[in-house]
Amino acid sequence: MNFVSALFLTGQLILPAADGPPRLDVQQSCKSAMKLDPQTGSVDACMKDENDALAELKRLWTTFPAGDRARCTTETSTGGAPSYVELITCLQIAQDARQAPKN
Numbered sequence: 001m002n003f004v005s006a007l008f009l010t011g012q013l014i015l016p017a018a019d020g021p022p023r024l025d026v027q028q029s030c031k032s033a034m035k036l037d038p039q040t041g042s043v044d045a046c047m048k049d050e051n052d053a054l055a056e057l058k059r060l061w062t063t064f065p066a067g068d069r070a071r072c073t074t075e076t077s078t079g080g081a082p083s084y085v086e087l088i089t090c091l092q093i094a095q096d097a098r099q100a101p102k103n
Contacts, residue, residue, distance in 0.1 A: 021057040021084065022073050026050040029081030053084035060091075068094040 030046035061069070072090035076082050 020061050021054060021087065022077065024077070024082035024084060024087070026054075026082065026084060029083050032081045050084050053088045057084055057088050057091075060088075064091045064095065 027043075027047065030043045030050065033046060034041075034043050064072075068091055072087055072094065075090060076087040
């Protein structure tokens with residue numbers, strides 16, 4: 001793979017999420033979660049958590065490195081039900097790991 005191809009592929013992974021968080025179908029995710037474990041709460045409570053996480057992501061999106069945004073977006077969107085809560089958690093863990101003392 002040459003440099004131009006690598007740059008193009010990398011750009012494809014990052015550009016969709018460069019302006020802000022990706023669009024995720026979290027309503028379907030919340031409905032699926034409630035079917036798996038009805039004791040966890042309601043679809044409305046799940047949607048509130050997802051909307052709160054999305055608001056936080058919109059506020060902080062550009063503070064996370066582009067590589068972390070691309071990796072976490074891919075992980076969150078691959079298989080299973082996508083979640084803004086999962087996405088922001090992934091980004092925060094990556095950030096915390098970078099700031100942890102290297103012992």
